[in-house]
Amino acid sequence: MKxxxxxxxxxxxxxxLKKYLRxxxxxxxxxxxxxxxxxxxxxxxxTAIAVAVKSLIQKKYIIQGSSLTKEDILRNNNxxxxxxxxxxxxxxxxRLIRRELSLGSNEFNWHVGMLEKFGFVKKVRFHQRSYGYxxxxxxxxxxxxLFLLQNGKLSEILKILQKDQLTISQIxxxxxxxxxxxxxxLKILQKxxxxxxxxxGKHIYYxxxxxxxxxxxxxxxxxxxxDFAM
Numbered sequence: 001m002k003x004x005x006x007x008x009x010x011x012x013x014x015x016x017l018k019k020y021l022r023x024x025x026x027x028x029x030x031x032x033x034x035x036x037x038x039x040x041x042x043x044x045x046x047t048a049i050a051v052a053v054k055s056l057i058q059k060k061y062i063i064q065g066s067s068l069t070k071e072d073i074l075r076n077n078n079x080x081x082x083x084x085x086x087x088x089x090x091x092x093x094x095r096l097i098r099r100e101l102s103l104g105s106n107e108f109n110w111h112v113g114m115l116e117k118f119g120f121v122k123k124v125r126f127h128q129r130s131y132g133y134x135x136x137x138x139x140x141x142x143x144x145x146l147f148l149l150q151n152g153k154l155s156e157i158l159k160i161l162q163k164d165q166l167t168i169s170q171i172x173x174x175x176x177x178x179x180x181x182x183x184x185x186l187k188i189l190q191k192x193x194x195x196x197x198x199x200x201g202k203h204i205y206y207x208x209x210x211x212x213x214x215x216x217x218x219x220x221x222x223x224x225x226x227d228f229a230m
Contacts, residue, residue: 004059009044009052016040017053017062018069025067029053060119073118078103079111083120083135090139090220091132091147139219145192146216153177154185158208161195165207 006014016039020032036053037046044052056062061070074080081101086092098108112133115121124143125131132147139146149155156175160166166174172182186206189195194212198205 006056006059006061007052009048010056010061012040012043013049013052014056014061014069017056021062021067021069027062027064027066029057029064060117063117066117068114068118070118073114073120076111076114078107079115082108082111083115086121086133087135088220089150090134091143091150093130093132093147093150096150097133142216142219145194145212146220148188148192148194149216151185153181154188157182157185158189158194158213161206161208162210162213165198165205167203167205171206 013036016036017027017032020035021027024031033050033053036049040049057064059070074083078101082097082103085097085101089096094105094108097103097112098105101108103111112121112123116123119136122134122136123131124134124147126144126147130147132143132150134143134146149158153175157171157177160171160174168179168182168186171177171186172179175182186195190197190206194209195206196209198207
């Protein structure tokens, strides 16, 4: 993940604030500002220092009430693993990440909370109790599609439809899923335009929307943004 770059004054103040955190163990804006004025008033005006400190807060290099800085966050192995997993699997939900990384509930909530606070990830809610985690960047309004792909059964249906066009009965037989389950997920996939359908005689055939799936893969690995820039 690309971290916002700092200006010269921001970089100087950031170094001072890291020393401040070692001395006081928690960032407090009211205390930190006079500390920065004292250390840097020979080089910068107080007003410029105040603006730069607020910019560091906005860029989430420092957080009110925290003893950590942005660069500290990924020094923790579990936080690094969570972020890496979310980058590769955007839209992953709590239980999936915990299962794949062998993390307890409290442990996961603490670490992912720190990643959220410092602007590395975002949590997107889709229903009352359904949400997925994403890297803090644009997914071109396809967050819900990426969230759906993290559903095991739905993903299996989509995968088989990338190989061939099939009827509901054929999908049910191939995957050994209940007919109603397949029917429910096909409606979701069709609504999101992740599949297309065609009618031959009395049969309805479903097939994956390859163009959209390719687009989603490009969004995940960042290729889509490179394409737009060219």
